[in-house]
Amino acid sequence: MYSCSAMVHLKVTPESALADEPVKIKAWGLPSRQIVTIRAWLKDDRGEMFYSRAFYESNDEGEVDLQQSPATGGDFHGVHPMGLFWALKPVTPHFRLLKRDVMGSPFEVHLELYCHLELNAMPECSPEATASLRRWYVDPGVQRLQVQEGRLRGSLFIPPGEGPFRGVIDLYGGFGGLIEFRSSLLASRGFATLALAYFAYEDLPKSFDFLDLKYFEEAAQFLSNHPKVYGSGVGVIGVSKGAEMALAMASYLPQIAAAVCINGPVTITGSTVSYGDLILPEIPYQRERMMFTQSGGSIMFRLYVDLTDPEHQACMLPVEKAKGPILFLVGENDQSCDSLSYARASSARAKEYGKMDVYIESYPGAGHLLEPPCSPFCPLSRSPSSPIPMIWGGELVAHCRAQEISWPNILDFLRKNIPCSKKNKL
Template identity: 65%
Template structure:
């Protein structure tokens, strides 16, 4: 009798799952398949072929995949390779508190080449993958202009505070904040357009909005009052860097695959206005898949006419870390990060670092997130190329997540409040 075990059966998505199969014939060729339904009922699936050992066992920590969606020893490959049955769909967890993703695992006692087999599997099991750990609180935030969700770890604190920004997708995206809270941070998932009563489109960036968010965190009784961190991806990385440059409450900054200049939209902070380098949409490239490569749309910050749009990284109070994918097909993020580091060195700022990942694309997310090379951008109604190759990208997600947690633990002070 063929048996399939996956452990742990319940875990956070940033934790590994161990998969083992036994009861096979020696040297038997099998197919291992994974699938889940997202919150809209759409299926994401993956598969890999294996050959059992002389004892009739397959252990994904040691057994190499011989084909399918990946090759070689790849213990989390089935999770990394989950792909949509509908083109250009991205797997995003929206309701982080209500339910996990149920990932179904199936073993077929032969090589199964059809993506949706008609024959029943020889063995099945499933695992629950949560985006939030027990005891984490989610508090909706509607204070002043601020709109978002604050995630607090269990306990009285104080906790290190982090502002969490996503990019052109707009709306409120919470899955990174819920995981940060699960790892001990008070994380504010902050919307800045396309949500609630905020502007529907991003026409202008007012840094005072993000300063208000920083003050909200600092004034919370469970958050350390010594300064907050900020993390952003894509347009959110641009805003995170700008906030770090001008808002002194920011003491640690992580920029994931963003620019180092103001692009497209003008930015203001009090009486200061920085012109956004106009988008050069004529330089967008249509790929063979039908998705668009935007790498060359954002303008060159090295040109003399764009110098006033480059963000003054030397003014940032605390350390800054750039996380970039070398196969980013949305931004030329490696170039931007290197330019910013060179500027920091020119002005004597020494606490700026770069982590560059071969094979990684634009969407560097927490571990457990499958590779998404292209998806429909709801803000623009076109499909965007993100880039990345499976193993390089997903290993980068594991490394960058560890570095993110370590960076914020090291550089965000955690101090108790003075009691009156």
């Protein structure tokens, strides 16, 4: 086994940054044309280990610069400066990397360089060089306020400064509970963001079988009325079941000025949703159509209905009633639901009624869980709603590129379409 000289260095810049910001990784002091392995690993808030690795060949000057050097193998191929972060995968199968305590310590990512092809998940030999960096999910000065207002449950993230700020409600899907990492990053980008729990949290219902749209209206009113928030309309962003509820909010609630719907249905699906005396038409999950793979995961999109059926078209949410624009973000390799077909059907319905501000951004090769940039690709994970792991779909490079592209587009869309006036509070 080849041993590098004692002059090998590995450096990452910056060593401390928000989790949605790229970093630069560079090694030098290597022999020219030397094959090396660069490995990344971290432990999440529960102590679960995640790791990745890629192989590189040093240039004539004995350098490896991930901005320019292609990975020749490992978890990915080609020039991908953030590939080691994209490819982080669990040692314990089917775990998903989530930052749960966003206000606490950051993720500490460790980088190790080996002067050979290191094929073991847990190497026994010592690395030739190491570096580390801290990945924060909240900018200094962001405040987190626990929300227990009436029946509302969640947390409100307020950016630093006097404000007022544009307000956004953030919804996740079938995992339930309170997921905050996107909310804290949105606040770090200048949005007052309400991470809203709506089931399986504290004294909320255990499941989403029965949902009251008035609850979401109370959340929109609460955020609009907050002294740090512009009061003339708020935005909403959601993924999966959260995207479904975001679309319902945009369709029925006057407080919603803009909505971002990520890979979700465009009907009320698998739950009963009421809005006062109105019961929104619901389509049950078709569990008999569930497909299984030899790996033990399930492909879920066949649970959802075909919207070419006129009976099912009648159950589509009335997107044409939305006050503001709607942005559908779609992973074309989504294996949880047929997101592209649904987004197209909803857009077509909007145009039939003369609403022209419904937009679709679709990403070939991307799967269901489109997260902020630099988030690891998660093609399969456990879910509280399923006894077996769920297949989310996607391909590593295509999916993670989609995350890099979609995040600034989300921020731009929300900035442009959430009003900045204190007047006419709703």
